[in-house]
Amino acid sequence: MEPDRQTRHEWTAATTAFVEDFVAGLATAPASDLEPRAGQDTFGAPPPEGPGRLGDLLDRFGDAAHQAIETAGPRYFAYFPAGGLYSSVLAETLAQTVNRFTGVQGPAPALVALEQSVLRWLCDLFALPGGAGGLFTSGASVATLAALHAAREDRLDGPDPLGTIYVTEHTHYCVAKAARIAGCTADQVRVVPVDAELRMDAAAAADLVARDRAAGRRPFFLVGTAGSTSTGTVDPLTALADLARRENLWFHVDGAYGGAFQLTERGRRLLRGAEHADSITLDPHKSLFLPFGTGVLLVRDERRLRAAHAADGDYLQDLARDTGPDFADLGPELTRGFRGLRLWLPLHLHGVDAFRRELDEKLDLSELAHRELSADPNLVVPLKPDLTVSVFHSPDGDAATELMLMRINATRRVYLSSTRLAGRHTVRMCVLSHRTHRPHVEEALAVIRAAAR
Numbered sequence: 001m002e003p004d005r006q007t008r009h010e011w012t013a014a015t016t017a018f019v020e021d022f023v024a025g026l027a028t029a030p031a032s033d034l035e036p037r038a039g040q041d042t043f044g045a046p047p048p049e050g051p052g053r054l055g056d057l058l059d060r061f062g063d064a065a066h067q068a069i070e071t072a073g074p075r076y077f078a079y080f081p082a083g084g085l086y087s088s089v090l091a092e093t094l095a096q097t098v099n100r101f102t103g104v105q106g107p108a109p110a111l112v113a114l115e116q117s118v119l120r121w122l123c124d125l126f127a128l129p130g131g132a133g134g135l136f137t138s139g140a141s142v143a144t145l146a147a148l149h150a151a152r153e154d155r156l157d158g159p160d161p162l163g164t165i166y167v168t169e170h171t172h173y174c175v176a177k178a179a180r181i182a183g184c185t186a187d188q189v190r191v192v193p194v195d196a197e198l199r200m201d202a203a204a205a206a207d208l209v210a211r212d213r214a215a216g217r218r219p220f221f222l223v224g225t226a227g228s229t230s231t232g233t234v235d236p237l238t239a240l241a242d243l244a245r246r247e248n249l250w251f252h253v254d255g256a257y258g259g260a261f262q263l264t265e266r267g268r269r270l271l272r273g274a275e276h277a278d279s280i281t282l283d284p285h286k287s288l289f290l291p292f293g294t295g296v297l298l299v300r301d302e303r304r305l306r307a308a309h310a311a312d313g314d315y316l317q318d319l320a321r322d323t324g325p326d327f328a329d330l331g332p333e334l335t336r337g338f339r340g341l342r343l344w345l346p347l348h349l350h351g352v353d354a355f356r357r358e359l360d361e362k363l364d365l366s367e368l369a370h371r372e373l374s375a376d377p378n379l380v381v382p383l384k385p386d387l388t389v390s391v392f393h394s395p396d397g398d399a400a401t402e403l404m405l406m407r408i409n410a411t412r413r414v415y416l417s418s419t420r421l422a423g424r425h426t427v428r429m430c431v432l433s434h435r436t437h438r439p440h441v442e443e444a445l446a447v448i449r450a451a452a453r
């Protein structure tokens, strides 16, 4: 199991060759290829008793990886395309090689400080105060669970069937899921109406909170979405922050998709109000282009996150635990990957401005897409994008829209997804990958125009 130097060299060279071919192939790879490959019947095979050959296994992995929607490629416009930064891939290899324990800071204090520096930078980006802190998670879903748990401990002193949570129909379902995992019933999640632009109606939220209080409920958690999943719409964060302050609600900003746009001028204007949040989620595996598996939770007061999660065991008595952030005390995990390096290395290697410029380019490309789609007489464009999600449908109804999306994706030149808005089947096109540039967007628009005819 511990290869010698020569074997390490051979394995690494073979893996590097695979990686090189894969990345180089992304420019021309089909946007989707879900046809079964020849090796299909071996994918379910159990492991052998004796050793295999790495070359054969890389072949099998390659076959399995190629039967997929090309989420890493430049023509992926579905859901939230991140691409996956190569520098982050290298960071992960380094982190896994040194294999340090970073669940508490004692065993590798300088690595924890390095991870903490990225979290501090993100807190500063959102102008959170000195006592703010945070945690890298597997994604926004787990970050939301930790935030909701902390909020309930802080505002309600623990579970209470009368505690209520405020969302809209466009809030990501991870909030309702977190509530369910935390033992809340469905009626504890209150759905506030949205306005014509699909933003939470702050006055309606205030009404609902007041009515709930009058009925003896205990409102405690208000979610403002900074970039909704269906349309990238940003809720009125300043008005919601005011409501939260007046009503002593924990104000959670879901920036899983939109949060990173805080790096840009335009994003900062839209996200005004997020600086008042008690917690913010953002997903580096969306808008900071990282490979899947990295989310972030930021909290205004780290002590509240710690109060909700800190635990101890006799077996941890040898670890120094009072001089820095112990990530195990801030979320559900003890042993964890050293996730911070996945973002630290790209930020330091490319520089912050490279990220800002990428995001600004995506905003520009999304404006271009919106303009072109709106000008097409065969399409209805119901909404102007806040960020980089454009939505459109056929004027001829749901069946025509579904057929149009099927035609678009059947070209295998681009891949888009759909949602429902006001009950209507609606196609969405999200420009976000760091590999997506103007020619790819123009290609997508040409494919869409042809399918709409």
Ligand SMILES: *Cc1c(COP(=O)(O)O)cnc(C)c1O
Pocket (backbone or CB within 6 Å): 080, 138, 139, 140, 141, 142, 172, 174, 225, 227, 228, 229, 254, 255, 256, 257, 283, 295
């Ligand atoms: C993707 C998304 C989530 C869930 O994040 P995961 O990283 O997939 O767990 C939450 N909120 C919004 C707005 C999202 O777009």
